[in-house]
Amino acid sequence: MDSLPAVSHTALAPAGGLRGVLEASAASRHDASAVLVVVVDTEGSTYVRPGGVALFTDGGQVGWLSGGCLEPEIARRAMxxxxxxxxxxxxxDTRDDEDLFSGSAVGCRGRLRLALLSLSELPGWHEPIAAWRMSAHGLDLHIASDGSVSCRVDDATWRWTLPAAPQEHADAQAQWRVTWPSPPSVLVFGAGPETPVLVPWLRRLGWITTLVERRERWREAAACADTVVELAPQAAIPATARFDAALVMHHNFELDREALSALASTAIEYIGLLGPARRREDLFRVLSDAEQASLQSRLRSPVGLDLGGQGAEAIALSIVAQLHSHRNKR
Incomplete structure (x- = not known):
C-alpha cells in the first residue's frame, strides 16, 4: 500500500498469524539463535498445513506448529x-498405533516434514518480508535439499545457499515450494466503542489495519491501529492503495455518508456498514444512483455475523468473525 499520513502511537497489540511470525523473523535477523521453521509437507491430520511457519530463538518462539506437544522437540532441533x-x-510422524494404545499419542494423527532455516545464514531476509507486506501477490519460497533457498515477491528474487544436514528419509523430495499469501489489509472509517476490541483482534489475526479518524474525541481509541490517518475519506484512499476490506463505523450519519461515497469509487470487494438496515436505507437515499449501484453488491449491512449478544465487545466479535470468514472464502 501507499504510505499514508499517520499519527505516531505505541503499545499496539502484537500482530499474529503468518504476519506475526514473518515480521518477527525479519526483526530477529541479527539474532544468531533465530531459526525459521517451515512446514514443507504434511500427511494425515496435522495442526498446520504446508506453508505453516514458526520462529524459534533461545528466548522462546513466535507461532505454533502443533497444540504444544511437538514444540519442545522442534525447539531442540532449531537450536x-x-x-x-x-x-x-x-x-x-504421529500416526503410529503403538503410541495410541500405549497412551503416549499426541492429539493429531499425521506427519510433518519441516525445514529449519538458520536466519544468520539468510542475510537480507528482512527485504523480502518487507516486500511481501506491501505486495498483492504474496511470497513464493523455494527450499531444496542441497541447501539452496530462494524467495520471490512480485518481480524481485532473493537467493541463498546454506549448509544442509543430510535428509532423514530416502524418499524425501529434492525441493519444495510454499506460498505465503500477502497479509490482508482493512481500512476502518471511524473509531468508537468497538475499536479497542475490534482492531487488536484483527491485528492478532494478521490484518494490516488503517484507521481514518479526524475527531479528537476518538484519537486515543484509534491508536490501536497500525496506521491512523487524519484526513477526509476521499483523501484517505490513494488510487493505488490495496485494501481487502473496509469498515464504515463512525456512529455519525454524515461521516458515514462521506465514507460510503468515497468507497463507491474503489474496487474494495468487502465493505461493512455498522448499524441497522434502516440506517443503510437512509444513507442510500442521500447517495447518488451511481454510488448506490457501485456499493450494492459489495456492502455487508448490518456488518458482522449474527452471533447473538449485545454491546461493543459482541459487535466487534461478530465483525471479526465475518471478516475472517470472508478472507478464507467460507
Whole structure:
C-alpha cells in the first residue's frame, strides 16, 4: 500500500498469524539463535498445513506448529540448526498405533516434514518480508535439499545457499515450494466503542489495519491501529492503495455518508456498514444512483455475523468473525 499520513502511537497489540511470525523473523535477523521453521509437507491430520511457519530463538518462539506437544522437540532441533548455522530437516510422524494404545499419542494423527532455516545464514531476509507486506501477490519460497533457498515477491528474487544436514528419509523430495499469501489489509472509517476490541483482534489475526479518524474525541481509541490517518475519506484512499476490506463505523450519519461515497469509487470487494438496515436505507437515499449501484453488491449491512449478544465487545466479535470468514472464502 501507499504510505499514508499517520499519527505516531505505541503499545499496539502484537500482530499474529503468518504476519506475526514473518515480521518477527525479519526483526530477529541479527539474532544468531533465530531459526525459521517451515512446514514443507504434511500427511494425515496435522495442526498446520504446508506453508505453516514458526520462529524459534533461545528466548522462546513466535507461532505454533502443533497444540504444544511437538514444540519442545522442534525447539531442540532449531537450536541445533542455529549452532550449526545450516538447514536442519525434521520429520515428525504421529500416526503410529503403538503410541495410541500405549497412551503416549499426541492429539493429531499425521506427519510433518519441516525445514529449519538458520536466519544468520539468510542475510537480507528482512527485504523480502518487507516486500511481501506491501505486495498483492504474496511470497513464493523455494527450499531444496542441497541447501539452496530462494524467495520471490512480485518481480524481485532473493537467493541463498546454506549448509544442509543430510535428509532423514530416502524418499524425501529434492525441493519444495510454499506460498505465503500477502497479509490482508482493512481500512476502518471511524473509531468508537468497538475499536479497542475490534482492531487488536484483527491485528492478532494478521490484518494490516488503517484507521481514518479526524475527531479528537476518538484519537486515543484509534491508536490501536497500525496506521491512523487524519484526513477526509476521499483523501484517505490513494488510487493505488490495496485494501481487502473496509469498515464504515463512525456512529455519525454524515461521516458515514462521506465514507460510503468515497468507497463507491474503489474496487474494495468487502465493505461493512455498522448499524441497522434502516440506517443503510437512509444513507442510500442521500447517495447518488451511481454510488448506490457501485456499493450494492459489495456492502455487508448490518456488518458482522449474527452471533447473538449485545454491546461493543459482541459487535466487534461478530465483525471479526465475518471478516475472517470472508478472507478464507467460507
Amino acid at each position: 541445533l540448526a542455529a549452532a550449526q548455522r545450516r538447514i536442519e530437516w525434521l520429520d515428525i
